[in-house]
Amino acid sequence: VMKPEPWAQALESVLADDPGARPTLIVPSPAGEVFDQAMAHALAEEQHLVFACGRYEGIDERVIDWAQEHFTVRQVSLGDYVLNGGEVAVLAMVEAVGRLLPGVVGNPESLVEESHADGLLEYPLYTKPSSWREREIPEILLSGNHAKIARYRRDEQLARTAARRPDLIEQLDPGSLSKHDLATLSALGYAVEGGAVMPVPSGSAE
Numbered sequence: 001v002m003k004p005e006p007w008a009q010a011l012e013s014v015l016a017d018d019p020g021a022r023p024t025l026i027v028p029s030p031a032g033e034v035f036d037q038a039m040a041h042a043l044a045e046e047q048h049l050v051f052a053c054g055r056y057e058g059i060d061e062r063v064i065d066w067a068q069e070h071f072t073v074r075q076v077s078l079g080d081y082v083l084n085g086g087e088v089a090v091l092a093m094v095e096a097v098g099r100l101l102p103g104v105v106g107n108p109e110s111l112v113e114e115s116h117a118d119g120l121l122e123y124p125l126y127t128k129p130s131s132w133r134e135r136e137i138p139e140i141l142l143s144g145n146h147a148k149i150a151r152y153r154r155d156e157q158l159a160r161t162a163a164r165r166p167d168l169i170e171q172l173d174p175g176s177l178s179k180h181d182l183a184t185l186s187a188l189g190y191a192v193e194g195g196a197v198m199p200v201p202s203g204s205a206e
């Protein structure tokens with residue numbers, strides 16, 4: 001377990017660089033809250049982030065307690081597995097947060113339709129040529145009909161999310177779903193029950 005005093009001295013030297021500030025201290029830990037896109041957005045609003053990467057068994061718990069006097073402390077996990085150190089977790093967090101800062105991604109529109117931007121996974125992506133090794137781009141994408149393309153992509157998002165991350169489908173707010181979304185979800189085996197999107201038990205349809 002990492003001793004507390006070297007950590008306190010390191011963190012105090014960071015504080016001395018910006019007197020009066022109350023930075024957010026991210027302590028990567030498999031026992032922390034799980035990092036996600038919403039947290040990336042929240043952290044992107046912060047003025048000053050400090051990361052304290054543990055190694056070995058982790059950091060003496062009293063450092064966390066002491067640090068709360070000077071920092072807003074968040075213990076954050078990259079996922080439900082154990083890494084050898086916090087550095088890889090922090091690289092992932094810095095990249096996810098950094099690309100949300102203005103000017104980092106060339107086209108800010110590309111942040112809007114990405115996976116997890118609206119609680120769903122992204123639709124499949126294609127580029128030219130439209131025919132490649134006997135594989136065709138879905139015809140609708142070549143139609144020029146923007147409304148139909150948008151609907152097709154939304155349906156693909158719902159279908160892909162239902163197949164790969166059904167937990168995300170169940171977290172959708174039914175109030176945010178259009179009639180067409182609900183029809184697509186119904187075809188995928190989901191219904192709104194008690195104000196939540198739930199899988200319809202097999203055999204109970206019709």
Ligand SMILES: C[S@@+](CC[C@H](N)C(=O)[O-])C[C@H]1O[C@@H](n2cnc3c(N)ncnc32)[C@H](O)[C@@H]1O
Nearest residue numbers: 028029030054058077078082083084085086089
């Ligand atoms: C071997 S781990 C310590 C695991 C700790 N004893 C536990 O069981 O919760 C060493 C360091 O790796 C980092 N780490 C490991 N898994 C992580 C994860 N899923 N997310 C973020 N950081 C992680 C943390 O900085 C941790 O202090």
